[in-house]
Amino acid sequence: MLILVLGGARSGKSAVAEQLAVRLPQPVTYVATLITDDDDVDMADRISKHRARRPVTWRSADAESDLAAQLREIPGTLLLDSLGPWVASQVRHDTGVAALCDALRRRPGDSVVVSDEVGLAVHPTTEAGLAFRDNLGDANAAVAAIADQTLFVVAGRVVTTAAFDPETVLTGGG
Numbered sequence: 001m002l003i004l005v006l007g008g009a010r011s012g013k014s015a016v017a018e019q020l021a022v023r024l025p026q027p028v029t030y031v032a033t034l035i036t037d038d039d040d041v042d043m044a045d046r047i048s049k050h051r052a053r054r055p056v057t058w059r060s061a062d063a064e065s066d067l068a069a070q071l072r073e074i075p076g077t078l079l080l081d082s083l084g085p086w087v088a089s090q091v092r093h094d095t096g097v098a099a100l101c102d103a104l105r106r107r108p109g110d111s112v113v114v115s116d117e118v119g120l121a122v123h124p125t126t127e128a129g130l131a132f133r134d135n136l137g138d139a140n141a142a143v144a145a146i147a148d149q150t151l152f153v154v155a156g157r158v159v160t161t162a163a164f165d166p167e168t169v170l171t172g173g174g
Contacts, residue, residue: 001024001110001149002104003147003150004115004143004150005113005114006150008116009121011155012156012157013114013116014082015053015156016151017079018053027075027076027077028055029078030058030059030060031062031081032047033062033082034085035062035085035089058079063085063086067086068096068099071107074107074109076109077109077111079111079112080112082115083113083136083143084136086100088132100142100143104143104146105146113147115140115143116136118136121133
């Protein structure tokens with residue numbers, strides 16, 4: 001099973017993903033994609049709070065340069081948090097996302113993937129910001145396309161989504 005958990009900044013998406021992962025088959029491995037900055041006190045505090053919420057039985061790992069290969073080797077349940085920092089680190093975005101999706105499809109255990117929904121953010125004013133928004137949006141869409149379920153989190157509450165079928169909407173069936 002592959003579940004994608006999307007939400008805006010500070011929406012509660014990581015806590016929702018953790019609640020899901022704790023109910024899936026053990027062991028659980030939490031893979032963090034953020035490269036921390038020792039001088040960022042606020043981020044260090046957020047990371048500490050995330051760690052404190054996780055069961056002590058969970059294994060934690062930092063994302064490796066070849067994330068797709070790393071994910072294929074993880075037994076049990078995977079919690080990948082989150083796609084944004086990973087996308088930002090990709091030199092070849094198109095190749096990386098395809099390999100990530102392939103690894104998520106083929107890995108033997110369940111996967112919960114967390115990502116920021118960039119469609120709700122402020123419009124970027126720089127070329128780099130625009131490219132990041134577009135690349136993360138593309139990555140989210142690619143993972144959602146292969147996910148068994150996509151959850152959208154707002155203020156700590158989950159709104160489930162389903163694939164859009166224009167025919168069903170136009171005929172009044174949905």
